Amino acid sequence: MVLLEYKELELLITRVREISGFDFSGYARPSLLRRASRYLTKHTMNLPELYIHIEQGGKAVYDFIQEMTVNYSEMFRDPDFFISVRSEILTYLESYPAIRLWIAGCASGEEAFSMAILLKEAGLFDRSLIYATDLSERVLSSAREGVFSLGHMRTFSENYMLAEGKNSLSDYYHVAYSKAVMDHNLRKNIVFSLHDLTGDGVFNEFQMVSCRNVMIYFNLEQRRKVFKLLYESLGMFGFLCLGKRETLRYSGFEENFRIINGHLNIYQKIK
Structure with missing residues (x-):
């Protein structure tokens, strides 16, 4: 795995801000460092190659920002x-x-x-x-x-029951092509x-x-x-x-x- 140093991360944050206007400077550094290192490893890039990639602007820098931000949750989490x-x-x-x-x-x-x-x-x-x-x-x-995997729905259903839901979570979705589709x-x-x-x-x-x-x-x-x-x-x-x-x-x-x-x-x- 490619491992960035903190000083390299700061330079990357500055460059992304200059290119896209999106500012990562307020984000916690350990989390950003892990995600940037994982991005480089996943896309088999080193830092100079990443700079060349994001300097294209447009979709290249947009996709990088998407992978650097956190997007995980569960239904009825906690x-x-x-x-x-x-x-x-x-x-x-x-x-x-x-x-x-x-x-x-x-x-x-x-x-x-x-x-x-x-x-x-x-x-x-x-x-x-x-x-x-x-x-x-x-x-x-x-x-x-509003489409989720049936595997995730099992976890979501457990959360729903623990949250004292009044029905069954399955009352709120139907199954199509092995996916759960939330009620319109x-x-x-x-x-x-x-x-x-x-x-x-x-x-x-x-x-x-x-x-x-x-x-x-x-x-x-x-x-x-x-x-x-x-x-x-x-x-x-x-x-x-x-x-x-x-x-x-x-x-x-x-x-x-x-x-x-x-x-x-x-x-x-x-x-």
């Missing part, structure tokens, strides 16, 4: 999170005539579909709209199709679109924002910028959901939220 959303958030939001949710960093759409199922079982789906965004158009294209009625209230948390701005006001397992890839300065974006995207008394390894600490917005669930890092905007 089942206790969805139990808490049902009992502590949806019971609060049920009084709203319209509900807007934002899944930031949605990967292939697993959490968006999970949230759609949760809303449907709570009787709130028809007045809800889920915005699911990611940096990668490749994974968004997959998310829009679930997809109609989900909007999948491109959004870069590190560079793009506020695009709506939400009652709930889920940005789980995304902050861990940013450094402190970048996290603060993203927290500002999430704060400004939430309506008053809206809910912010982070991953189990993430926290509002050092965000600069600690006083603007109250803790709903300290273990799951669920917060409510209070000022």
